[in-house]
Amino acid sequence: xxxxxxxxxxxxxxxxxxxxxxxxxxxxxxxxxxxxxxxxxxxxxxxxxxxxxxxxxxxxxxxxxxxxxxxxxxxxxxxxxxxxxxxxxxxxxxxxxxxxxxxxxxxxxxxxxxxxxxxxxxxxxxxxxxxxxxxxxxxxxxxxxxxxxxxxxxxxxxxxxxxxxxxxxxxxxxxxxxxxxxxxxxxxxxxxxxxxxxxxxxxxxxxxxxxxxxxxxxxxxxxxxxxxxxxxxxxxxxxxxxxxxxxxxxxxxxxxxxxxxxxxxxxxxxxxxxxxxxxxxx
Numbered sequence: 001x002x003x004x005x006x007x008x009x010x011x012x013x014x015x016x017x018x019x020x021x022x023x024x025x026x027x028x029x030x031x032x033x034x035x036x037x038x039x040x041x042x043x044x045x046x047x048x049x050x051x052x053x054x055x056x057x058x059x060x061x062x063x064x065x066x067x068x069x070x071x072x073x074x075x076x077x078x079x080x081x082x083x084x085x086x087x088x089x090x091x092x093x094x095x096x097x098x099x100x101x102x103x104x105x106x107x108x109x110x111x112x113x114x115x116x117x118x119x120x121x122x123x124x125x126x127x128x129x130x131x132x133x134x135x136x137x138x139x140x141x142x143x144x145x146x147x148x149x150x151x152x153x154x155x156x157x158x159x160x161x162x163x164x165x166x167x168x169x170x171x172x173x174x175x176x177x178x179x180x181x182x183x184x185x186x187x188x189x190x191x192x193x194x195x196x197x198x199x200x201x202x203x204x205x206x207x208x209x210x211x212x213x214x215x216x217x218x219x220x221x222x223x224x225x226x227x228x229x230x231x232x233x234x235x236x237x238x239x240x241x242x243x244x245x246x247x248x249x250x251x252x253x254x255x256x257x258x259x260x261x262x263x264x265x266x267x268x269x270x271x272x273x274x275x276x277x278x279x280x281x282x
Contacts, residue, residue, distance in 0.1 A: 001028065002144050003060050006188070007036040007048055008068030008132070020068065020133045027141040043070055046166065046269065049099035050191045050199065052089075054249040056104065059087055064140045067091035068132035076159065079114040079131060081139060081152050088143055090114075090136045095158050102166075103190070103201070108158075114139055115153035166190060166201045167272075168210045170210075173280065182214045182278020189271045196260030200273045202252040207275065214278030219244050221254050222265025 004024055010016040017038055024031055036055065040047050048069055064087070071092050073079050082089045082097055084106050091097070101107060118135040139152055166188050168248070173182040176198045187202040199223075219226040221242075228237070230244040230252065237243045240267075247253050254273060255261050262268070 001030050001032060002062040002064055003032045003034055004028070004144075005034045005059070005063060005065045006038070006068065006087075006167055007051060007065065008039070009040045009042045009044065010068060012038060016130070016133075019130070019136065020066070021162045023133050024140065027137055029142055031144070040069070044269075045069060045094065045096045046103075047098050047191050049096060049103050050249075052100055053104040054247075056084070056087070056106075061086045063087045064135045064143055065089045065091075066140065067096055068136075069096070070094040071131045071136075072129065073131065073227055078156070079135060079141075080158075081112045081114055081149050082108045082112060083110040083149060084108055086279050088149070090139055092109050094129070097158055110149050111156055111158060112149045112153045113156045116142070144201045150252075161236040168201055168271075173278065175279075180278075182217065182276065182280065184209055184274050184276050185210060186272060186274040188253075189267055189269050190252075191271065192262045192267065192269060194253070195255075196262040196264070197255045198261055198265075198267050198273075199247065199249075199272070200252045200254065202273065202275060204246040204250050204252070207246070207252065210275075210277045217276035217280065219254070219273065219275050222267050222271065223259075224265060226254075 006020065009201060021033060024033060024095040048067060067089060073092055077092050077094060080091060080093050087269050110221055116139055118131060124258065142151060171184045172180050175181050175268060186205060187200045189198045190201050191199045216229040224242060226244060227241050231247065234243065234255060234257050237257050243255050243257060245253055250278055256264060
């Protein structure tokens, strides 16, 4: 039986999560369910994509992922089953896949619009307000039985919505004679965890590309200037010190050893962060 994962902004105080799990268990009594998170900010598709990027490599073959955010379909918002490798994502075409593709660098192998009928509510009423309960478990059960995506609907392409992409830019610095002397790589914060660690969209591969050209200068974040290059562990600096390090998912994180960087520096998702290399222009 494949693993079924759930990722949503439902929280833990309402019955929504229990309703979805009960529906899954009624269809697949022997299923394995993994709660990734239900504490995301409402409609935080960037945060959802970041989490899935971080966890995707560790997922078992054939995992089925239910994304319970902005899941109600519309004329321009169909329900999709999207396969990346052996794993299948069930979600509305709401921009999540654009963000997941951008953050992870992965491209879908198959995309199907789901034509499977949703289940009526408990009283048999033809009211469909909760696809994560009334549709996605039914589709997940079909996939778990070994039915191919072609049994779910018809192949389509992503709508490629004009989503507000996380900002990232590089500015080469020159001296008075026009000679390059350094560069600024600027990105933004994608996700802040409960410990206040702020993950940016600056990739280790980008950093390594520029560090071959110019020496590290500093990191600008939240009005602070971090003069030490990224370290390998939080404990490589003293308690209360600002630090940068690259996570296993390949992105630069800004933290404070033993402290809450987001609160202390006034950071939020979308806050700018810059890495300077070489000399600074006059």
